Amino acid sequence: MNGDPVTKTRAGVEAVKLALAVAPGLLAAYVLAVLAQSGGSILIAWLTKVLIDGLTGNPAAVAAPLPAAVALITAGALRGVLGEAGQFLSAQLEQRMGRHSHDRLYAAVTGYTGLARFESHRFQDQLRLAEQATGPMSGRLLTDQVTLGATMVTIAGLVVSLWVVNAVMAAIVVLSVIPMLWSELLLARRRTALQLGLTPIERRQHFYSTLLSSPEAAKEVRLFGIGLFMRRRMLAEKEHADRLRRGQDAREMRVQGLLALLAALVSGGGIIAGVLAVQAGGSTVGDLSLYLAAVIGVQSGLAFVANALARTSHLLAVFAEYCSILQTGPDLITAKHPVAVTGLRRGVELRDVWFRYSDDQPWVLRGVNLFLPQGAAVAVAGRNGAGKSTLVKLLCRFYDPNRGAVLWDGVNLKDLDPAQLRRRIGVLFQDFMRYDLSAAENIGLGDVDRLGEQSAIEAAARQAGIHDTLASLPRGYATYLTKVFADPLDDGAESSGVLLSGGQWQRVALARALLRRHADLLILDEPSSGLDAVAEREIQTALRAHREGRTSLLISHRMASLRDADLIVVLDGGRVAESGTHKPLMDLGGQYAQLFTAQAAGYREDLPIGR
Numbered sequence: 001m002n003g004d005p006v007t008k009t010r011a012g013v014e015a016v017k018l019a020l021a022v023a024p025g026l027l028a029a030y031v032l033a034v035l036a037q038s039g040g041s042i043l044i045a046w047l048t049k050v051l052i053d054g055l056t057g058n059p060a061a062v063a064a065p066l067p068a069a070v071a072l073i074t075a076g077a078l079r080g081v082l083g084e085a086g087q088f089l090s091a092q093l094e095q096r097m098g099r100h101s102h103d104r105l106y107a108a109v110t111g112y113t114g115l116a117r118f119e120s121h122r123f124q125d126q127l128r129l130a131e132q133a134t135g136p137m138s139g140r141l142l143t144d145q146v147t148l149g150a151t152m153v154t155i156a157g158l159v160v161s162l163w164v165v166n167a168v169m170a171a172i173v174v175l176s177v178i179p180m181l182w183s184e185l186l187l188a189r190r191r192t193a194l195q196l197g198l199t200p201i202e203r204r205q206h207f208y209s210t211l212l213s214s215p216e217a218a219k220e221v222r223l224f225g226i227g228l229f230m231r232r233r234m235l236a237e238k239e240h241a242d243r244l245r246r247g248q249d250a251r252e253m254r255v256q257g258l259l260a261l262l263a264a265l266v267s268g269g270g271i272i273a274g275v276l277a278v279q280a281g282g283s284t285v286g287d288l289s290l291y292l293a294a295v296i297g298v299q300s301g302l303a304f305v306a307n308a309l310a311r312t313s314h315l316l317a318v319f320a321e322y323c324s325i326l327q328t329g330p331d332l333i334t335a336k337h338p339v340a341v342t343g344l345r346r347g348v349e350l351r352d353v354w355f356r357y358s359d360d361q362p363w364v365l366r367g368v369n370l371f372l373p374q375g376a377a378v379a380v381a382g383r384n385g386a387g388k389s390t391l392v393k394l395l396c397r398f399y400d401p402n403r404g405a406v407l408w409d410g411v412n413l414k415d416l417d418p419a420q421l422r423r424r425i426g427v428l429f430q431d432f433m434r435y436d437l438s439a440a441e442n443i444g445l446g447d448v449d450r451l452g453e454q455s456a457i458e459a460a461a462r463q464a465g466i467h468d469t470l471a472s473l474p475r476g477y478a479t480y481l482t483k484v485f486a487d488p489l490d491d492g493a494e495s496s497g498v499l500l501s502g503g504q505w506q507r508v509a510l511a512r513a514l515l516r517r518h519a520d521l522l523i524l525d526e527p528s529s530g531l532d533a534v535a536e537r538e539i540q541t542a543l544r545a546h547r548e549g550r551t552s553l554l555i556s557h558r559m560a561s562l563r564d565a566d567l568i569v570v571l572d573g574g575r576v577a578e579s580g581t582h583k584p585l586m587d588l589g590g591q592y593a594q595l596f597t598a599q600a601a602g603y604r605e606d607l608p609i610g611r
Contacts, residue, residue: 094139426519
């Protein structure tokens with residue numbers, strides 16, 4: 001967490017800039033209300049002194065008791081109204097800033113071109129902290145700073161007022177402020193440091209609690225009986241976090257206890273000194289009342305300052321993480337003047353591509369050379385870990401090669417606009433998403449511009465062989481494919497929403513990929529892994545028709561689905577080990593033949609399964 005003073009100061013400045021950009025009028029009104037309320041506190045203390053001096057017959061009284069009482073009542077009423085107005089303005093400011101900062105954060109996050117940051121635990125910790133700054137917290141950071149400044153004005157005004165009537169009493173109050181502020185600043189710094197250790201711990205705790213309540217994990221949690229194991233892990237993380245908090249709480253209890261004792265000594269000593277001064281004729285009863293008001297005001301103000309400093313210190317550190325994400329440069333370098341992405345004419349090429357996910361990890365791809373001709377169907381086979389899914393990530397430009405290049409019609413992907421490139425690619429990922437939305441939306445997200453084109457969505461569903469299933473749902477394509485959220489049109493009924501089977505979900509995801517009408521490159525990563533043999537054959541027939549005229553890359557462990565490809569490539573250890581069509585590769589007797597024969601052996605009695 002960014003906790004150094006310079007970073008926090010910059011975060012505070014950014015919070016002010018955010019407020020000025022979002023709601024300058026609200027900010028100005030709030031500052032005026034708080035400052036006026038602060039001035040009202042000082043005025044009330046003085047009017048109380050004036051009233052008491054008038055009632056006790058002090059010859060130096062500046063006003064009669066009745067006018068002073070009326071003025072005191074008026075000031076108190078105005079202060080109360082200003083307090084309510086300040087709270088209203090504060091809430092409105094916090095809401096507007098929170099909404100705007102939330103949008104800015106996710107605009108920055110969705111603007112990341114690649115995947116590297118999302119696959120980093122450090123970024124996930126940073127994002128969790130930044131999310132805290134996008135709620136009311138961003139506005140509270142500013143309102144706390146304004147209120148903190150106004151409180152300091154109140155404290156200073158009360159001390160100056162007291163100095164006018166009795167310098168000794170004022171000096172006592174001032175001297176008591178120094179250790180209090182120093183102690184609170186120290187506590188605030190330690191509270192901020194505590195958050196650094198708590199963030200990853202709380203994220204792990206949330207992970208285990210999510211598993212215990214997630215419908216996706218519910219089957220395995222119950223079947224394998226791992227609920228107790230997860231609960232213990234969750235409890236261990238919570239106990240760890242509580243231990244750290246308990247240490248901080250004990251430290252604060254000791255410090256705050258000493259500060260309370262100091263406050264009692266200061267107020268008690270001042271009262272005794274004031275009484276003696278009144279008896280000696282050096283002060284009036286009104287002066288003593290002003291002292292009591294000053295002591296109470298300063299001590300309550302310091303209590304607020306203490307809490308505000310601690311809270312503001314933490315908020316500034318959290319807001320600094322938010323600012324860091326906004327100011328972080330692009331994860332993948334994009335061209336200042338990108339080449340326009342046109343329809344694929346020649347093909348896509350990987351030229352001597354080397355790739356690994358970080359410098360301390362092994363190479364996933366090692367000098368891969370591969371050409372996907374326009375209009376051709378290229379299949380990729382290989383054992384697990386051979387680099388097939390990484391190949392997909394590079395073609396979509398989620399990562400850039402460490403060495404070599406990926407070319408679109410001879411143009412390096414780095415020189416193309418990533419958004420334009422991806423509009424030309426349709427992908428069915430092996431780990432496809434199951435959105436807790438309606439059936440139509442689950443398909444329509446494949447091309448958001450066509451989300452309202454029901455005919456196009458149904459056409460894609462027909463190609464994927466899922467139209468009849470979706471059309472027969474209680475509300476057709478408008479039916480929610482989830483039980484996690486209630487369908488807004490079903491009044492939250494328990495029967496709301498429908499759950500699909502794994503194979504049906506695979507067809508929905510396939511329809512999502514097929515919806516892209518401008519896709520020149522179709523990538524299918526295990527498109528039939530969740531389908532039965534008959535459904536697989538149907539899908540392969542439909543895909544063969546859809547691929548006509550398009551370049552396609554098919555990745556599958558089902559070897560029969562690869563045999564009709566124009567080119568079959570076998571990856572082994574991150575290298576292209578074999579390439580060709582089905583028959584020559586079978587005649588070669590290499591890895592492709594071994595994989596194909598081993599799978600075929602499960603369907604033929606005349607072949608030993610061991611092969």
